[in-house]
Amino acid sequence: MTTASVDVDTARADYAALVDRGLSLDITRGKPSPKQLDLANALLALPGDGTFKAEDGTDVRNYGGLKGLPELRRIFAGALQVPAEHLLAAGNSSLELMHDAVVHALLSKVPGAERRWADEPRVAFLAPVPGYDRHFALTERFGIELIPVPMTGEGPDMDVVERLVAEDAGIKGIWCVPKYSNPTGVTFSDDVVKRLASMTTAAPDFRIFWDNAYAVHHLTDDEPALADVLALSAEAGHADRPFVFGSTSKITYAGGGVGFFGASEANLAWWTGLIGKRTIGSDKVNQLRHALFLKDEDGVRAHMRKHAEIIGPKFEAVDRILTEELSDLASWTKPTGGYFVSLTVPEGTAKEVVRLAKEAGVALTPAGATHPHGDDPADAVIRIAPTFPELADVEEAVRALAVCVRLAAAQQSL
Amino acid sequence: MTTASVDVDTARADYAALVDRGLSLDITRGKPSPKQLDLANALLALPGDGTFKAEDGTDVRNYGGLKGLPELRRIFAGALQVPAEHLLAAGNSSLELMHDAVVHALLSKVPGAERRWADEPRVAFLAPVPGYDRHFALTERFGIELIPVPMTGEGPDMDVVERLVAEDAGIKGIWCVPKYSNPTGVTFSDDVVKRLASMTTAAPDFRIFWDNAYAVHHLTDDEPALADVLALSAEAGHADRPFVFGSTSKITYAGGGVGFFGASEANLAWWTGLIGKRTIGSDKVNQLRHALFLKDEDGVRAHMRKHAEIIGPKFEAVDRILTEELSDLASWTKPTGGYFVSLTVPEGTAKEVVRLAKEAGVALTPAGATHPHGDDPADAVIRIAPTFPELADVEEAVRALAVCVRLAAAQQSL
Numbered sequence A, B: 001m002t003t004a005s006v007d008v009d010t011a012r013a014d015y016a017a018l019v020d021r022g023l024s025l026d027i028t029r030g031k032p033s034p035k036q037l038d039l040a041n042a043l044l045a046l047p048g049d050g051t052f053k054a055e056d057g058t059d060v061r062n063y064g065g066l067k068g069l070p071e072l073r074r075i076f077a078g079a080l081q082v083p084a085e086h087l088l089a090a091g092n093s094s095l096e097l098m099h100d101a102v103v104h105a106l107l108s109k110v111p112g113a114e115r116r117w118a119d120e121p122r123v124a125f126l127a128p129v130p131g132y133d134r135h136f137a138l139t140e141r142f143g144i145e146l147i148p149v150p151m152t153g154e155g156p157d158m159d160v161v162e163r164l165v166a167e168d169a170g171i172k173g174i175w176c177v178p179k180y181s182n183p184t185g186v187t188f189s190d191d192v193v194k195r196l197a198s199m200t201t202a203a204p205d206f207r208i209f210w211d212n213a214y215a216v217h218h219l220t221d222d223e224p225a226l227a228d229v230l231a232l233s234a235e236a237g238h239a240d241r242p243f244v245f246g247s248t249s250k251i252t253y254a255g256g257g258v259g260f261f262g263a264s265e266a267n268l269a270w271w272t273g274l275i276g277k278r279t280i281g282s283d284k285v286n287q288l289r290h291a292l293f294l295k296d297e298d299g300v301r302a303h304m305r306k307h308a309e310i311i312g313p314k315f316e317a318v319d320r321i322l323t324e325e326l327s328d329l330a331s332w333t334k335p336t337g338g339y340f341v342s343l344t345v346p347e348g349t350a351k352e353v354v355r356l357a358k359e360a361g362v363a364l365t366p367a368g369a370t371h372p373h374g375d376d377p378a379d380a381v382i383r384i385a386p387t388f389p390e391l392a393d394v395e396e397a398v399r400a401l402a403v404c405v406r407l408a409a410a411q412q413s414l
Helices: A008-020 A034-038 A042-045 A071-082 A095-105 A133-140 A158-167 A190-198 A229-235 A265-275 A284-294 A297-326 A349-359 A391-412 B008-020 B034-038 B043-044 B070-080 B095-107 B133-141 B158-167 B192-199 B229-235 B267-277 B284-295 B295-328 B352-361 B391-412
Strands: A088-089 A122-131 A145-152 A171-176 A206-213 A242-247 A259-262 A342-343 A380-383 B087-088 B124-129 B144-150 B171-175 B207-211 B242-247 B259-262 B341-344 B381-384
Touching: A008 A391, A008 B043, A034 A297, A042 A242, A042 A284, A071 A088, A071 A242, A071 A259, A071 A284, A071 A297, A088 A265, A095 A133, A095 A206, A095 A242, A095 A265, A095 B095, A122 A133, A122 A158, A133 A145, A145 A158, A145 B070, A158 A171, A158 A190, A158 A391, A158 B381, A190 A229, A206 A229, A259 A391, A284 A297, A297 A391, A297 B034, A349 A380, A349 A391, A349 B124, A380 A391, B008 B391, B034 B295, B043 B284, B070 B087, B070 B242, B070 B259, B070 B284, B070 B295, B087 B267, B095 B133, B095 B207, B095 B242, B095 B259, B095 B267, B124 B133, B133 B144, B144 B158, B158 B192, B192 B229, B192 B341, B207 B229, B284 B295, B295 B341, B352 B381, B352 B391, B381 B391
Parallel strands: A122 A145, A122 A171, A171 A206, A206 A242, B124 B144, B124 B171, B171 B207, B207 B242
Antiparallel strands: A088 A259, A242 A259, A342 A380, B087 B259, B242 B259, B341 B381
8 A cells, every 4th residue: 555646636636526526425423224124024923812822832921031032042043053942042142141241240250260261360351442432431340451463464463362362361261253243344254263262361251242143144155164163162171151142133233133142051041030020021022023933943044135135236336436436545345245345544644534534514424533542552443334225325435535545645645 | 825735635636637738739939920920911912123213212122221211210219219310121030239249349439438349348238027039048148147126016226236337337238128028018107218228337338228119019999108208308408328129020020131230429329420331222122112012100009900810819818828827926027018928937936837838838937037047046937928829828828827837836735
């Protein structure tokens, strides 16, 4: 990458013209678009008056059932790579399950722990960067230290991870989005998963927070296989290491889906013992609704192809326009699934690009959001979330973004 | 009460005949019956295909909205005595909101606190007894000490409460079910609420956990008014003292309802700041479903009258049979709302009654469940939950219970 070709006067004129257009566009968050949500509108009238029995005869309208409906857990067992009997269906969010996993570990010893995390002198998590801001915010809220680890094209840099966890017993966890990672789109290689599952950790109660948010969110027919972290961990003698999370937030409804938690027998006994003090069961009506709508694993697959038809062209547009406009200045990922593109602009200009875009009416995720404490030391990474706006707006927003990148680069070269 | 009239041989013969009948009945938990759940079956097909916009235009299918839908909060503002703008609609359970309130107070300073509860040398709650076992279990799970306080016919014994909270800064809260209390059915008098709101507490961060679970759950036309704890606390200069909880679990569906949290401005700012790290919004589709079904405060009232028609006769049957069978031996409450009857048997016999009933095929809530750590020092209180079984089964179960009470009393007098 070079900034040599950027002509300041041209960049300024282009930006002035952009501002004059008075745009109002938003590519900040990984939200499904209305058209994607429409795909699941049958849910709005399900399970249907008179339908309230689960397959085992449970009246879903009443109290009970800490594990969730077996028929729904079975549908997602394959995609989330957790045997149905070890997969729990819960409320409308996996983020809250991750939050609660941290809370429970803080306040009640996880299997294998010497003490509660709240009683540890120090608790740290590894944070592969660029990564997901909500993961970081969740752990920061509890005063948990975040240690950045570089992401590579096949997952976190395992040489760094292995060295850190081997020597530091304060490191209790690592955040992972193993498939179509937020925001790089990288799927962890078999080697990375195997090393995560088998590495030696100084902490006896180390946990992999395996946020498999995009397990079935393919954009193309090339569907990368992800190694089975639960099975590999068990084989390596670390059965209790992974906490697996997933949800239908970007399959059915972000506001009314179902979250999942999967783990070893010992972890599940710990978990259900604790959540049994908190709830008399999650929303089983919504779980039945989802089971009736999605039917089976093939039903999920067919449904996700409809999503890909809607959002695939948006990702193609991002790549096409960035190629046309910024090949000489920036680099970006070309994900085949998930919700994000990660754009790397010249060092020291990301914040300025976001500021310029905002002034031109284009909202971007704050620069730095992909790093712990919102601090990207290189000030170079910008996350693009193209799913929510209409295709024409995505195109317009990315063209506008390119104008801002060119101006920021030009200003820097002055 | 006297045990003088119990003839041992008759009691034994009656019990033997009871056992011979091989009953299988359950009056343990406060669960709505299938007929009650049927009242809300329109929910199963709501909001209906094509209906997904809240009144403010929000697409309920997508992410967002930590406070929940305004139209649903407005419907319950009156019943829960919380201004709609200070009332949040959340997931399917108020128990989880109470749990999370304790968690958040443990891990992040509540308004007015000198430190996090996790950093206090000791945290205690007052537990009016008899009370609700799930409240006790929730606090016990975090190592919070429970200090029993006697319930009177108008709420907790305020002379005891005022003395304890004035002298002990370790007491951070009190569990209250202020209307149709679990299990006594008592509604707190105006004087009790006023004293709770205005009393001097040694702890600057004392909280009233106001579980208004039965706010609209009247069995008769005599609907007792409950004093407004939020308003009275604010008047007394303790605006941040109450945390108010409620839910539709026993209005619509126990397994698919909506929970509510109400509090002062400062408490809500604290709460939303914390839950914003945990969730991107609760299930707004279910909130819209409820708003469309219940419509307004009158809709709730009309709906609750249908519940009363179903469960009122069950409560009448309990009182009638206890009057016929146990007037000489026991006393019991005659609630005009809520879900429970509290039966007081001769001291030292409650555990034996529950054991005898179990052997005769009648499941009762374990004796002692109404007290912290399951320990009723007098071994005298049994909670009766008559809502779930059919009327004929309630009658049979209470007659069986009476046989067990007579035998236990007779054995004791030997």
